[in-house]
Amino acid sequence: GQQLNQSPQSMFIQEGEDVSMNCTSSSIFNTWLWYKQDPGEGPVLLIALYKAGELTSNGRLTAQFGITRKDSFLNISASIPSDVGIYFCAGSGTSYGKLTFGQGTILTVHP
Amino acid sequence: GAGVSQSPSNKVTEKGKDVELRCDPISGHTALYWYRQSLGQGLEFLIYFQGNSAPDKSGLPSDRFSAERTGGSVSTLTIQRTQQEDSAVYLCASSLPLGGQRGSGANVLTFGAGSRLTVL
Numbered sequence: 001g002q003q004l005n006q007s008p009q010s011m012f013i014q015e016g017e018d019v020s021m022n023c024t025s026s027s028i029f030n031t032w033l034w035y036k037q038d039p040g041e042g043p044v045l046l047i048a049l050y051k052a053g054e055l056t057s058n059g060r061l062t063a064q065f066g067i068t069r070k071d072s073f074l075n076i077s078a079s080i081p082s083d084v085g086i087y088f089c090a091g092s093g094t095s096y097g098k099l100t101f102g103q104g105t106i107l108t109v110h111p
Numbered sequence: 112g113a114g115v116s117q118s119p120s121n122k123v124t125e126k127g128k129d130v131e132l133r134c135d136p137i138s139g140h141t142a143l144y145w146y147r148q149s150l151g152q153g154l155e156f157l158i159y160f161q162g163n164s165a166p167d168k169s170g171l172p173s174d175r176f177s178a179e180r181t182g183g184s185v186s187t188l189t190i191q192r193t194q195q196e197d198s199a200v201y202l203c204a205s206s207l208p209l210g211g212q213r214g215s216g217a218n219v220l221t222f223g224a225g226s227r228l229t230v231l
Contacts, residue, residue: 033220042115044222045221098144098167099220102153104152
């Protein structure tokens with residue numbers, strides 16, 4: 001089946017620093033999504049990507065859909081304490097929304 | 112409703128008992144999904160419902176797991192004869208009808224807060 005490899009597993013950074021995380025897939029995806037999960041909550045969508053090569057921003061967040069359709073990255077600029085949480089990439093290679101999720105990146109931001 | 116609603120938020124049960132978890136999707140979302148999140152892990156697909164089509168049950172880990180969706184809205188995930196390894200957060204998500212258009216939101220899932228199941 002489809003597998004996603006997300007890295008890094010965790011990051012400890014200082015407030016104000018930039019962050020980058022990425023996902024690679026063993027197969028082609030048609031959609032890449034990035035979610036953030038706070039403790040005790042379900043994942044919340046940050047950015048959705050639908051086209052190979054697409055680069056999309058949402059405030060301090062920027063994500064790209066890799067040209068090969070097998071990878072994606074998420075950048076967070078000028079991190080703040082509320083960026084703390086678990087970030088998941090997710091991809092869909094089928095005609096419906098069955099998403100395959102990465103293992104998650106735990107982000108800790110020190111004030 | 113305004114969001115995906117799940118109940119109970121927490122459930123503690125004894126090994127061997129049956130449990131039912133409920134999901135109330137966003138109004139108008141015809142697609143509904145169940146995922147499982149074990150401690151420190153990513154999300155594991157369990158089952159998918161789309162309208163009146165036969166559900167995709169390919170992710171259910173054993174025949175102790177079943178789910179139904181009544182009237183195209185509320186869904187119930189049932190775990191029979193629970194085992195300790197069933198302990199996890201069970202997440203429900205819903206999405207817009209599949210329009211076949213990129214960017215239509217068809218692949219964008221909105222998640223509930225989850226039901227945390229602890230099997231003693």
